Amino acid sequence: MPLARIDRKLELTIEAPDKARPEQTATVRVLAPALAGKEAQVALTAVDLGILNITQFALPNPTSFFFAPRRFATESWDVFHRIIEAVDGNRARLRYGGDAAMLALPAGRRPNVKVQTIDLYQAPVAFDAKGEAKIELTLPDFNGTLRLAAVAYDADRFGSASRELIVQAPLVVELAAPRAMASGDKAEVAVDVENLSGAESSLKILLDGGDMVAVGDASRAIKLADKARQTLKFPIVARERFGVAKIQVTVEHSGGKFQRELEFAVRPAYPVDRRNRALVLTGNDTVTPAPALREGLVSDSVVSRITLGTLPPLPFAAAARDLVNYPYGCVEQTTSKAFPIALMDDDTRDLFALEPLDPAQRTEMMNVAFSRLLSMQNENGHFSMWPGDGYQATYLTPYVADMLVTARENGFEPPELLIERALKRLNDDLLSGGNSHYEYTFSEHLRVGEMAYAGYVLARLKRAPLGTLRVLYDNERGKLVAPLPLVHLGIALKLMGDDERDDKAIDEAFTRKFERPDYVGDYGTDLRDLSLMIAMTLEQKVGKPEYEARLYELAAEYSGGRSAYWSYLSTQEQIALFRLGRALRMGNGATVSGDVDIGANAEPFAATRQVSRTFTAPDLAAGVRISPQSDGKLYLNEDVVGYPASAPAQKFEGVSIYREYFYTDGRKYDGEPLTSGDVLVAALRVQADADMRDALIVDLLPGGLEIENINLVDSSVFEGVTIYDQDMTYASSSAEFKYQEFRDDRYVAAVQLYNGQESKLFYIVRAVAPGEYKVPAPLIEDMYRPKLRGVGAALPAKITVREP
Numbered sequence: 001m002p003l004a005r006i007d008r009k010l011e012l013t014i015e016a017p018d019k020a021r022p023e024q025t026a027t028v029r030v031l032a033p034a035l036a037g038k039e040a041q042v043a044l045t046a047v048d049l050g051i052l053n054i055t056q057f058a059l060p061n062p063t064s065f066f067f068a069p070r071r072f073a074t075e076s077w078d079v080f081h082r083i084i085e086a087v088d089g090n091r092a093r094l095r096y097g098g099d100a101a102m103l104a105l106p107a108g109r110r111p112n113v114k115v116q117t118i119d120l121y122q123a124p125v126a127f128d129a130k131g132e133a134k135i136e137l138t139l140p141d142f143n144g145t146l147r148l149a150a151v152a153y154d155a156d157r158f159g160s161a162s163r164e165l166i167v168q169a170p171l172v173v174e175l176a177a178p179r180a181m182a183s184g185d186k187a188e189v190a191v192d193v194e195n196l197s198g199a200e201s202s203l204k205i206l207l208d209g210g211d212m213v214a215v216g217d218a219s220r221a222i223k224l225a226d227k228a229r230q231t232l233k234f235p236i237v238a239r240e241r242f243g244v245a246k247i248q249v250t251v252e253h254s255g256g257k258f259q260r261e262l263e264f265a266v267r268p269a270y271p272v273d274r275r276n277r278a279l280v281l282t283g284n285d286t287v288t289p290a291p292a293l294r295e296g297l298v299s300d301s302v303v304s305r306i307t308l309g310t311l312p313p314l315p316f317a318a319a320a321r322d323l324v325n326y327p328y329g330c331v332e333q334t335t336s337k338a339f340p341i342a343l344m345d346d347d348t349r350d351l352f353a354l355e356p357l358d359p360a361q362r363t364e365m366m367n368v369a370f371s372r373l374l375s376m377q378n379e380n381g382h383f384s385m386w387p388g389d390g391y392q393a394t395y396l397t398p399y400v401a402d403m404l405v406t407a408r409e410n411g412f413e414p415p416e417l418l419i420e421r422a423l424k425r426l427n428d429d430l431l432s433g434g435n436s437h438y439e440y441t442f443s444e445h446l447r448v449g450e451m452a453y454a455g456y457v458l459a460r461l462k463r464a465p466l467g468t469l470r471v472l473y474d475n476e477r478g479k480l481v482a483p484l485p486l487v488h489l490g491i492a493l494k495l496m497g498d499d500e501r502d503d504k505a506i507d508e509a510f511t512r513k514f515e516r517p518d519y520v521g522d523y524g525t526d527l528r529d530l531s532l533m534i535a536m537t538l539e540q541k542v543g544k545p546e547y548e549a550r551l552y553e554l555a556a557e558y559s560g561g562r563s564a565y566w567s568y569l570s571t572q573e574q575i576a577l578f579r580l581g582r583a584l585r586m587g588n589g590a591t592v593s594g595d596v597d598i599g600a601n602a603e604p605f606a607a608t609r610q611v612s613r614t615f616t617a618p619d620l621a622a623g624v625r626i627s628p629q630s631d632g633k634l635y636l637n638e639d640v641v642g643y644p645a646s647a648p649a650q651k652f653e654g655v656s657i658y659r660e661y662f663y664t665d666g667r668k669y670d671g672e673p674l675t676s677g678d679v680l681v682a683a684l685r686v687q688a689d690a691d692m693r694d695a696l697i698v699d700l701l702p703g704g705l706e707i708e709n710i711n712l713v714d715s716s717v718f719e720g721v722t723i724y725d726q727d728m729t730y731a732s733s734s735a736e737f738k739y740q741e742f743r744d745d746r747y748v749a750a751v752q753l754y755n756g757q758e759s760k761l762f763y764i765v766r767a768v769a770p771g772e773y774k775v776p777a778p779l780i781e782d783m784y785r786p787k788l789r790g791v792g793a794a795l796p797a798k799i800t801v802r803e804p
Contacts, residue, residue, distance in 0.1 A: 009063050010034055010159030012042075012152055019166045022142055026165065028135045030150045036131035040154035041124035044135050048118045049145040049164065060151050062158040118142050127152075143172050170197035173251055175262040178769040180745035181213075181238040181245070181703040182269035183298065187771030189215070189236055189262070191249055193222075194229040204252040207234045212245035212266045238266050238703075241300050242643070265745055268643035269700070269774040271791055273297060274568060278313040278555070281634040284594075287626040289615060290638060297642030300617045305353065307637040308628060309610030310590040312555030314531075316581030317612035318639035319574035320352035326571060328696065328748065330739070331376050331383045332396050332523060333783075335403045336571035338369035340578050342407040351585050352578070353614040366412045373400060374418045381425025386739035386750060394435045395446055395522060397425055398453035405460055423463070426454035430468050440521040448476045449485035449522055452492070459492035466496045473501050482516045483509040484529040491540050502542075509533060510547050519691065523572050523784045530554055531576035538583035548584075555635070568786035585609055592630040598622055647794040648777055654788040655688040655753070659699060659778040660795070661765075666721045666728075671796030674767040675804050679708065682747065683723050684761040686735075686780055686790075692753040694783040699747045700776035701765060704801045707742045708764035724760050735759035750783075767801045775799055 015029040030042045051057075118140060127133045133152075149162045172194040178187050195201050202223050209215040216235040224230060238245070245266045251258040275293045289304045305317045326337050340348075341362055349356065357365075376384045378392060383400055385393040401422040404414045429435055430451055437446040451472055458464035469492050477486060490505030510533070516526055530550060537543040569577070591607040598615070599622035605611050615624050628634055661669035661680045669680055684699060701707065718728035726734050736759065741748040747763050775794050782788035 005063075005067060008157050010152055010157045012150055012159050012161035014148055014150055014161050014163045016148060016163060016165050019168055020139055022139055022167055022169050024139055026137045026139055028137050028148060030127075030133045030135070030152065030161070031131065032127060032133075032152050032159070033131045034157070035127045035152065035154060037129055038127065038131075038154050040127045040152060040157075042127065042133045042150050042152040043124045044122040044137070045149045046118065046120040046122075046137060046146040046165070047149070048142075049147045051117050051119075052147055059147075059149055059162050060160055062151060062153065062160060066158070118144075118146060120146075139167055142167050143169055168196055169258075170255060171195060171201070171203075171251060171253060171258055173249060173258060173260045175247060175249060175260055176769075177236070177247060177262055177264055178703045178771065178773075179706060180265045180267055180701065182267065182774045182776070183238050183240040183242070185238045185269075185703045185771060185773045187236055187238075187704060187769055187773070189234045189247055191232045191234065192229065193224060193232065193251065195224040195226055197253075197255065198226055200225050201253045201255075205232060206250045206252075208248045208250070209236055210246050210248070211239070212241050212243060213238055213247065215247075240298050242266055242268060242298075267700075267745065268298070268301060269702075269776045270644045270646075270648050270794065271698075271777060271779045273642055273644050273648070275640045276315065276318075277636075277638050279636040280313075281628075281636055284628050284630065284634075287628065287636060289620060289624050289640075293638065293640040294620070294642065296644060296646070297640075298645050299621075302617050302620065302640060302642040304615045304620060304624075305612065305639045305641075306615070306624075306626065307610060307612045308626060308634060309592050309608065310630065310632065311581070311584050311610045311635065312551045313635035313637040314551070314555055314577060314580070315569070315637055315639050316577050316610070317352045317614065318641070319569060319577040320581070321354060321614065322569070323571065323574045323578060324354065329372060330386050330750065330783075331373065331393060331400065332385070333571050334369055334372050334376075335396070335400050336575045338366060339403050339406065339575050341365050341369075342403065342410050342412060343579075343582065345410075347585075348582055351582065351610070351612060353612040363412065366407060370404075370414050370418060373404075374415055377418060377421065381421040381423075381428075383422075389738055391738070394429075395437070395450050397422055397429075398450060398457050401426055401457045402453070405457060423458065423461070426458055427463065427465075430454050430458070430465055437521065442481050442517065442520050444479040445481045445485075446521055448472065448479050449482075449488075451476075452485035452489040455492040456488040459495035462495070464492055464496050466493075466498065469493050469496060470498065470501065473505055477505070477508070481514065482520060482522065482524060482529055483512065483514050484522075484524060484533055486512075487533045487536055491536060491542065494540070494542065506537065506542060510550065519785065521693070523570075523694075525570070525573060525785070527554065528570070528572045528576045531573070531580040535576065535579040535583045539579070551580075568781070568789060570784045570786055572784060573786075581610070590630065590632050592628050592634055594626065594628040597625040597627070647774075647797065648791055650777075650791060650793045652790045654690060655686065655692065655695070655780055655782070655790040657697070657778050657780040657790045657792040658685045659683065659792055662723050664718065664721065666723055671799070673800040673802050675802055676767055676770060677804060678767045680705075680765050680767075681723060681728075682763050682765055684778060685724060685758055686751070686753065686761070687758045688753040688755065688788065690788065691755050692782050692785075692788060695751050695753050695780060696783050697747075697749045697751065697761065697778070697780045699778045701745050701747070702775045702799045703773040704767060704769040704771050704799065705765040705773075706744075706768045707747060708766045723762065726760050726762075728762070731760075731762045735761050767799075770801045770803050772798060772800050 010032055013031040017026060020026040122135050125133050125135060144167060146165045146167060147162055148165055151160045174192040176190040181187060205220045207215045207218045214237045220232055243266060244263050247262045249260045277290055287308060294302050307317050320340055323337055323340050326333055344357055344362060375387055382392045382394050382397050385391055404419045407414055434447040434451040437443040440446055455464045455469050473489055486505050486509035490502045494502035534547055534551060537547055589609055591609055593607040594605060596603045596613055598619050660683050662683055663669060664679055664681060721728040736752040739750040749761055751759060753759055775796055775798060777794040778792040780790045
């Protein structure tokens with residue numbers, strides 16, 4: 001039966017100027033005569049109309065919302081998981097659109113386009129006695145059309161209205177440049193100038209590329225008639241520097257001076273190169289950085305991290321720094337990056353020679369991590385490996401919970417839903433016997449290890465079931481193939497009051513002979529396990545000298561260079577080393593003191609077990625000397641990170657990667673000049689010599705190319721096209737994807753590979769910015785087994801883009 005609700009709807013009118021200037025105040029009046037003398041309020045938003053049109057965002061309509069038809073909802077629960085063995089099942093998801101998901105190239109996130117968007121919100125203000133509300137809207141530096149939307153309400157009525165406001169400067173200046181460049185790349189910056197002043201203007205235009213970019217013919221003078229528009233193009237060359245380039249244009253005209261700024265990345269064309277050395281020093285000789293470690297690297301990109309002390313020569317400082325700056329974000333990587341930030345007090349920062357982080361920065365970084373983890377948490381408390389991934393990485397749930405508990409202990413505030421849902425999941429899994437991992441060879445190790453870690457996290461909060469922990473120790477520990485879970489279990493038993501089993505479990509972890517298989521599935525290695533075991537015993541004050549002595553065996557292997565892949569550490573190894581270095585520094589033992597000289601500047605350091613310093617290119621050029629004073633042996637570790645000056649040689653260590661470009665009709669692209677607007681298909685072939693569940697592929701784009709918005713590609717373009725014997729209509733089935741990401745300057749994919757099986761990946765690029773650009777090399781690595789790594793050939797060596 002229809003209801004008469006017309007008296008609940010308010011009629012609103014918005015009065016505002018048709019046009020306004022940027023960076024000025026526009027007066028907006030909202031009129032509602034029916035609210036005269038009433039207690040009522042109105043909220044106003046001003047949003048870029050272009051964004052609203054793209055997203056098809058409708059005007060807020062409170063009437064439709066409050067009076068929309070609704071039905072009663074039902075929810076149901078069961079307790080089957082308590083009585084039926086848990087299996088690795090995934091929640092079903094509905095798919096719409098028939099076989100549309102198989103068309104064209106694999107779908108994924110849109111490219112991260114950096115554009116200026118405006119979304120202004122004015123908190124609710126009250127109407128006056130005449131039913132009017134006056135709002136002063138401060139406009140930003142913006143040219144375009146804003147949609148003003150008002151929503152008004154009192155105790156019984158509500159309504160909405162909208163109108164458009166054009167924001168227009170007398171002189172409109174816009175800049176366009178490549179989204180990324182490598183040192184030596186040549187390109188153009190386009191400066192669009194439009195005169196809307198009402199009269200002819202004489203303009204002087206100056207372009208400044210700062211330290212990153214050299215600008216040719218940087219000063220121009222032009223005359224521009226009213227309503228005329230002209231595009232000026234300035235040649236630029238990227239210098240041998242790395243960071244964010246800031247291109248600034250200054251336009252002088254009769255009305256004064258006008259400035260605009262554009263940012264883009266100047267980044268290396270080739271993958272980072274890591275080199276290291278470890279030495280034992282028997283005297284107090286002066287230490288200097290090794291020039292040989294920097295040969296062939298771009299000087300401005302080099303960072304040398306020197307660690308000197310009485311602790312074993314392991315890359316503590318390098319691990320900490322790399323973690324904080326890690327660029328990718330599965331659930332494990334997000335957690336590993338957040339862990340050191342949660343523990344980053346002033347002493348820890350100084351220990352690892354890290355950049356200062358004020359409390360506000362740390363809080364913001366942790367909140368970002370919490371938000372991302374919450375987006376990957378399932379309703380049952382477990383986490384997906386990647387956003388939108390249906391696969392539950394149950395083995396990582398205790399790790400995430402461990403970090404969240406640590407963060408809360410250090411003053412941060414994880415969302416209550418995030419942490420409590422994870423802790424409840426750990427408790428339920430412990431009581432139900434753990435999660436099965438039948439798809440892994442060592443499934444029982446994973447089940448018991450996951451339960452032991454869950455018990456450790458819950459025991460820190462005095463919430464672990466002691467009986468279950470005892471059963472794990474008495475009946476299940478023989479199923480372990482690596483020692484770390486025994487330490488988790490021993491500490492959990494100690495915290496819950498079992499002083500008999502706790503010592504036995506921890507001692508067994510260090511004395512029992514374990515031969516870790518090449519791949520277990522627990523994201524660990526011998527380095528990760530031993531480092532974390534010792535760190536935890538020190539943190540919980542149950543360490544023994546014989547435990548710490550094991551470190552020197554590990555360090556001897558590291559310094560001996562027996563394993564070439566030591567230069568590349570997984571995030572699990574890095575967080576273990578970070579916690580170990582932090583815990584060791586708090587202990588007792590021999591110390592070292594001395595001076596660090598950079599050029600003529602001397603910086604003394606007080607007696608400590610270990611000192612770490614990071615030296616950049618200017619420091620190294622000025623000259624670095626460390627003069628230590630100690631009574632015994634000293635251990636030196638130097639890690640050098642930099643980017644090669646020339647393309648690296650193709651190198652495959654357990655996995656290979658090849659990349660070529662093709663036209664959309666299937667013809668191979670051989671390096672001939674491209675025209676702006678040309679479209680290519682980037683085709684990658686990868687093959688591993690072992691199963692790789694966590695392969696990460698990173699393919700940097702040449703400057704001047706951008707990843708095409710896949711959502712706008714007409715799949716019929718690829719009908720009948722074959723690349724690498726793959727029908728492009730079904731390209732999404734050519735690899736087992738876990739996650740894909742399309743960034744401004746790179747393509748990133750996480751895939752699962754099988755021993756000997758070739759997988760193919762495809763994505764679309766479009767030539768956009770004219771210029772000459774180096775072509776980067778593609779990279780593939782196992783995220784948790786660094787010895788599996790491949791660097792492909794950088795072919796063609798250069799790509800040229802021309803104007804149409």
